[in-house]
Amino acid sequence: MDEWSDIDEMVVFSDGSATSADVSESIKGFCREVLRCYGLSEVDQSSPRSVLELNDITFDLVAVTKIGFGELQIPNGSGGWMSTNPNDFNAMREARNKDIGALIKPTIRLMKYWNVASGFLFDSFALESWICGQGFW
Incomplete structure (x- = not known):
């Protein structure tokens, strides 16, 4: 940690x-x-x-x-x-991660690292929710 x-x-x-x-x-x-x-x-x-x-x-x-x-x-x-409802969010994140070839979780980790390095510009949960809602191709 x-x-x-x-x-x-x-x-x-x-x-x-x-x-x-x-x-x-x-x-x-x-x-x-x-x-x-x-x-x-x-x-x-x-x-x-x-x-x-x-x-x-x-x-x-x-x-x-x-x-x-x-x-x-x-x-x-x-x-x-x-x-x-944290279970609903977790299930949505898992499904979204599976749908796009396991790219959501590493993207979340990268963006959370960037957020910390940038002085916590965004609320962590809000950032994670926003990432899950983005389109990837």
Whole structure:
């Protein structure tokens, strides 16, 4: 892993009535407790996510609530929720990669490397989504 790599994790809360602030605060509390117990690195508490740095591994934690079969809601940054379905996106990316001779994944890796080297000009997920939507021939 390079210094910009992280492990993205969604922590699913089953209580759909909780606010995004409530579940985000739960994640931050979890991170603070890990640090208290293990005395490791730091927690970046920029809402709606928490970043837990443990030695050379960075965990990017996002609190989510489950609203249906495979469908989740993630904090939108303004105290509300937005829907997402990571399994659908992963399946679409895999199908798209297969359709064009396995060019999507290396293109995504190259563009993410360029994005990091350029100072994070684009949101990583938005960049990946845009690449998957492009035509290749």
